[in-house]
Every structure is written in structure tokens, then in C-alpha cells.
Amino acid sequence: xxAIVVGIDVSKDRLDVYVLPSGEAFFEANDAAGxxxxxxxxxxxxxTLVALEATGxxxxxAASALSIAGLPVVIVNPAQVRAFAKALxxxxxxxxxxxxxxxxxxxxxxxxxxxxxxxxxxxLADLVTxxxxxxxxxxxxxxxxxxxxxxxxxxxxxRLLTALRRELKSLDADLDGQVRASPAWRMKEDLMSSxxxxxxxxxxxxxxxxxxxxSLDRRQIGSLAGLAPFTQQSGKWRxxxxxxxxxxxxxxxxxxxxxxxxxxxxxxxAFYEKLIAQGKPKMVALIATARKLxxxxxxxxxxxxxxQTA
Numbered sequence: 001x002x003a004i005v006v007g008i009d010v011s012k013d014r015l016d017v018y019v020l021p022s023g024e025a026f027f028e029a030n031d032a033a034g035x036x037x038x039x040x041x042x043x044x045x046x047x048t049l050v051a052l053e054a055t056g057x058x059x060x061x062a063a064s065a066l067s068i069a070g071l072p073v074v075i076v077n078p079a080q081v082r083a084f085a086k087a088l089x090x091x092x093x094x095x096x097x098x099x100x101x102x103x104x105x106x107x108x109x110x111x112x113x114x115x116x117x118x119x120x121x122x123x124l125a126d127l128v129t130x131x132x133x134x135x136x137x138x139x140x141x142x143x144x145x146x147x148x149x150x151x152x153x154x155x156x157x158x159r160l161l162t163a164l165r166r167e168l169k170s171l172d173a174d175l176d177g178q179v180r181a182s183p184a185w186r187m188k189e190d191l192m193s194s195x196x197x198x199x200x201x202x203x204x205x206x207x208x209x210x211x212x213x214x215s216l217d218r219r220q221i222g223s224l225a226g227l228a229p230f231t232q233q234s235g236k237w238r239x240x241x242x243x244x245x246x247x248x249x250x251x252x253x254x255x256x257x258x259x260x261x262x263x264x265x266x267x268x269x270a271f272y273e274k275l276i277a278q279g280k281p282k283m284v285a286l287i288a289t290a291r292k293l294x295x296x297x298x299x300x301x302x303x304x305x306x307x308q309t310a
Contacts, residue, residue, distance in 0.1 A: 004047040007103025009096075010059040018099035019045065020107055025096055035062050039069040049113060051076050051106035053098070060122075072113035074106065081105050124178050124185075125208040131171045131201070132249065138164050175204055187304070188213075192297055194306035197261030197268065205253040206297065214301030221298045226251040227291040251290070258290035268293060 002021045009016040015038060016027045028034035028041075042050060050071050052059045059075065067073045081098075084105040105111075141161050148154045179185045185207055192203040206213055212224060222228035225247060261268040268289050275285035300307065 003049070003107070004045055005103050005107040006042060006045070006047045006050045007099045007101070007106060008050065008052045008059075008062065009098035009102060010052055010055040010062060012058050015062055016096050016099040017042075018096065018103045019047075020103045025099065027096075030058065030062065032061070032065075035065045038062070039066055039071065042066065042071055043069060048072060049074060049106050049111070051102050051111065053078050053081055053102055074111050074113045076102060076106060076111060080109075084108070120178070120182065121208070121211070124175075124204075127171060127175050127178060128204055128208040129249075131168065131175065132205075134164055134168050134171060138168065172200075175200075179204065179207065188301055191300050191304065191306055195261075195293070195296060195300065196265040196307070197257050197293065198297070199257075199260070202253045202257045205249060209247055210250050213298055216298070218295045218298060222291055222294060224250070225254060225294055227254065227287065227294060254290040254294050255286065257293050258286050261293055262286070262289055 004022075005020045007018045007020070009018075010030065013030055014027050015030050015034065016025070017038065018025050028038040050066055050073050052063055052073065052075055054075050054077065063073050063075060081102055085098075085101045088101065088104070138161065141157055141164065145154060145157045145161065148157060179189055188207060189200070189203045192198050192206065193200065210221075210224065213221060216224070219228055258268070258272075262272040263269065271292055272285050272289045275288055276282065280288070296307075
């Protein structure tokens with residue numbers, strides 16, 4: 001019997017569903033009642049996989065409820081689904097078509113269901129995301145303050161900066177409470193913070209958004225972070241290696257860590273300077289340093305041993 005794979009396209013108000021191999025298509029409301037009805041209907045089908053596309057948080061209710069109902073849920077990458085749709089030659093874009101593409105993508109690529117984050121993990125991720133948003137606001141307002149030409153405008157920006165910095169301090173206290181309340185998170189944060197160049201912001205981004213750290217090999221973890229190099233070549237032609245994809249916030253945090261590490265971490269500083277001496281462009285050397293930093297952190301969490309200089 002063919003495996004039953006379900007694709008669900010998620011929007012703010014509705015869930016479009018497509019079932020393989022039957023071709024059955026229907027929709028439910030994206031609210032508590034609609035998700036409960038959907039869970040019961042899918043349970044009767046006994047699917048081997050239920051795939052939802054990440055949609056800026058609109059998928060959270062459905063994914064959590066379906067997972068609690070015992071269904072094999074997986075969240076798929078929207079960019080990969082779009083690329084798959086192009087490969088299939090599907091140019092039209094409607095919610096029912098998207099649901100079918102998601103189902104076919106899940107069936108063709110063999111993605112595996114995995115446990116969804118628990119409530120504590122989701123809260124940590126939300127706090128880390130909010131901290132990143134507040135930090136970006138502060139940077140933007142500081143830039144406006146530097147350009148401000150009159151006193152009333154400067155006073156307005158100053159008041160907002162004061163409020164934003166107060167909120168950032170409050171978020172940091174909330175994050176401290178979340179991390180220190182979990183022995184596992186506390187241990188991982190302490191291990192990562194032992195590496196020169198890794199501050200709390202970086203370690204907490206990795207805790208929240210790269211939970212696979214320490215459980216995968218260096219190539220797999222590099223790919224998740226978007227730091228694994230890919231080479232373009234065909235016949236005798238050799239293109240340049242490049243990095244792409246992965247988790248943007250994780251990659252950005254590691255890049256910032258690399259910027260600090262090339263000044264304050266003796267091992268990574270020497271690694272970076274060696275690449276520069278070999279003629280590598282500074283950006284290429286920094287990306288390689290970020291990748292090495294990730295490899296070090298992955299090994300530290302795997303082995304549960306803090307940073308050692310010798």
C-alpha cells in the first residue's frame with residue numbers, strides 16, 4: 001500500500017490540505033475548532049507524514065495540535081518547496097496548489113518527522129527573537145539620532161532609546177531566568193561561553209535556534225547554519241565555493257562571533273590571519289572563521305568539555 005503523505009498550506013485564516021496518493025483536497029479554519037477537526041480527520045487516514053510549510057508563526061497552532069494528536073508532523077522550508085515547485089513546472093500559485101506541492105515535496109525528499117519544541121523551548125526562541133528585534137530598533141534609532149538636526153527630534157529619539165534600552169534589559173533578565181532554570185541549557189550556555197568571542201547573545205541564539213548543536217557532524221551542522229561551502233563545477237570549469245541557505249539568525253550570530261574572535265580568540269585569530277596571508281579575501285576568511293567557530297562549539301557541546309587553549 002502506498003504511503004499516505006499530507007501537505008498543508010498555512011495562511012492566517014485557513015489550512016489547505018492535500019492528501020497523497022488519493023488526491024483528496026479540502027480546507028479547515030486555522031483556529032482551535034478547525035485544527036481539532038483537522039486532527040480527527042487526519043487521524044482516520046493514518047498518514048506516514050504530515051508536512052506544513054513554515055509561515056511566519058501561523059503554522060504553530062496547527063503543528064502543535066497535530067503533533068499532540070500523535071500525527072507525524074514536520075515543518076518544511078518554504079524556499080526548498082518553491083524550488084521544488086519550479087522543478088515540477090508549477091507556475092500557478094494558489095493555496096490548494098501549494099498544499100499539493102508541499103505533499104509532493106515531502107514524499108519525494110523523504111523528510112522525517114521530528115518532535116516539535118516544547119513550550120519552554122518555544123518561549124526561549126520567542127524571547128531570543130524579540131531581543132534581536134529590540135536590538136535592531138536600538139541600532140536604527142541610534143543612527144537617526146546621529147543624523148538628527150534639531151533638538152526636539154533628538155529629544156524624541158532619546159526618549160524612545162531610553163524605553164528600548166529598558167525593554168532590552170528586561171528581556172535579558174527574562175532570558176537569564178529561562179536559561180538558568182534549565183540545567184541542560186545552563187550547562188550548554190556555560191560551555192559555549194567558555195570560548196573567547198562567544199557572548200550570551202550568541203550562545204542563546206544557538207540554544208534556541210540550533211538545538212541540533214552537538215548531535216551532528218561538522219558538515220551537517222555547518223549546512224544547518226548556512227556555513228557549509230558548496231562548489232560549482234562542470235567538466236573542466238571550476239567555479240567558486242559559496243555558502244547559502246541555512247538559518248539566517250544563526251549564521252548572523254556566528255558571523256558576529258567570528259568578528260570578535262579574530263581579535264580576542266588566539267586560535268581563531270591565528271586561523272583568520274593564516275587565511276589572509278594565503279591571499280583569501282577578508283570576507284571569505286571571516287566566513288571560514290565563523291564555520292570553524294561553529295565546529296568548535298559543536299565539539300564542545302558533543303564532548304561536554306569547555307574551551308581549552310592548549
